[in-house]
Amino acid sequence: MSPSPASESVAWLRLTAASGRHPVFGDPGPLARASLAHPDVALLADLLPHNGDTYTPDLLTPQPGTDAHRRDLIDEQIAQIEAAAQEDLETQVFTYTETHWSRPLRAATRRIAESGRMQRRLANGLARFWRDTLADGWPELRSIIDRDIAHRATAIATHGIGRTLGALHPDVDWAGDAVTLARSRDGEIDVTGRDLVLAPGVLNWSDVVIQVDVPGQFVLYYPAQRIGAGRDRGSGGIVRVVGNTRATLLSDLDTARSTAELATRLGYAPATVSYHLGALHRARLVTKVRDGRYVLYQRTAQATRLLEEAHD
Numbered sequence: 001m002s003p004s005p006a007s008e009s010v011a012w013l014r015l016t017a018a019s020g021r022h023p024v025f026g027d028p029g030p031l032a033r034a035s036l037a038h039p040d041v042a043l044l045a046d047l048l049p050h051n052g053d054t055y056t057p058d059l060l061t062p063q064p065g066t067d068a069h070r071r072d073l074i075d076e077q078i079a080q081i082e083a084a085a086q087e088d089l090e091t092q093v094f095t096y097t098e099t100h101w102s103r104p105l106r107a108a109t110r111r112i113a114e115s116g117r118m119q120r121r122l123a124n125g126l127a128r129f130w131r132d133t134l135a136d137g138w139p140e141l142r143s144i145i146d147r148d149i150a151h152r153a154t155a156i157a158t159h160g161i162g163r164t165l166g167a168l169h170p171d172v173d174w175a176g177d178a179v180t181l182a183r184s185r186d187g188e189i190d191v192t193g194r195d196l197v198l199a200p201g202v203l204n205w206s207d208v209v210i211q212v213d214v215p216g217q218f219v220l221y222y223p224a225q226r227i228g229a230g231r232d233r234g235s236g237g238i239v240r241v242v243g244n245t246r247a248t249l250l251s252d253l254d255t256a257r258s259t260a261e262l263a264t265r266l267g268y269a270p271a272t273v274s275y276h277l278g279a280l281h282r283a284r285l286v287t288k289v290r291d292g293r294y295v296l297y298q299r300t301a302q303a304t305r306l307l308e309e310a311h312d
Contacts, residue, residue, distance in 0.1 A: 002064035003073065003146075003149075003199065004061060004064045004199040004201075004219070005077065005130065006060065006081075007199060009074075009129055009134055010048065010060055012028055012129075013129055014045070024227050028133070031132055031279055031280070031283045035128060036129075040124045040125035043121055043122065046106060047060060047122070049101065052102070053102055053103070055096060058213040058214045059084045059092055059119075060122065060126070061219075062077045062080035062214070062217075063197055063214070063217040063219050064076075081126060082120055082123035086116055088215075089113060089118060091213075093113045094110070096213065131279075132279050136244055137243040137244065144226070145224055147225070148226075151225060169208050179196070179210075196220065197219045199219055200221075200223070200224035201221045201222065201224060202223075202224055202227055205224070207221070246279070247307075249277065249286075250286070250299045250306075253299040256291075256296035259273050259295070259297070280303075285299060285300055285303040286299050
């Protein structure tokens with residue numbers, strides 16, 4: 001059982017690209033949309049299913065490692081994307097998308113895949129989108145996932161693995177010697193000898209996804225329990241949209257301030273403040289003007305509205 005930050009990122013990016021909304025967390029927000037303008041993030045988004053298609057290349061969501069408590073789990077998954085074999089990439093990007101998508105792969109995307117440069121660009125795109133949109137808010141998502149993992153671990157210890165697998169989701173069942181998944185297509189996959197990784201999902205809720213295309217990998221993504229439980233959907237919206245650090249910065253930018261002043265007032269490292277201000281500026285949530293030797297930042301009217309909505 002393990003979180004998959006790569007899967008959460010891909011789900012959030014898919015919502016962003018489709019101008020969709022999460023049933024609990026709502027609009028992905030201006031930071032996510034601004035990140036989509038980066039060419040490597042856009043390339044990653046181009047490999048996600050559109051308009052009712054369901055297939056996502058498995059290489060974009062590498063199987064989480066066995067040590068789920070490592071703090072660099074997302075870095076490990078990003079490294080796996082960059083290290084993906086060219087043969088596996090071409091099979092998934094060319095053959096499987098042609099089989100499962102109703103749209104053709106864009107010619108520009110095909111050329112990048114054929115060039116051998118796609119793995120590095122996809123890894124960079126995921127890293128960029130993660131930093132811009134989810135890294136700051138990951139503790140909230142991780143707490144939901146950890147609660148679900150603890151619940152399933154207790155259920156396994158009490159009732160056994162078979163009963164626990166059968167209780168993950170109405171579409172998932174345990175037949176005594178196989179995991180069965182209710183789908184419109186019939187098929188069997190031999191996963192003998194593979195580890196089964198159960199990955200509770202938050203941002204891809206309420207989908208169930210099985211991942212078996214990468215040799216040796218077997219991941220079952222299912223919706224975590226109690227997503228949004230005890231959470232006021234009408235409050236705290238600014239944190240969900242921009243993350244805790246950026247929400248704190250915006251709250252303190254009713255008056256124009258420099259990076260150094262914000263770092264001193266809020267106790268952050270100047271480099272941290274500078275990075276987050278850059279992301280907020282790209283999302284048009286802050287303005288910046290030069291005043292002598294300093295660059296002063298101040299929140300925009302859109303950011304002020306977000307703050308006001310969060311307190312309504």
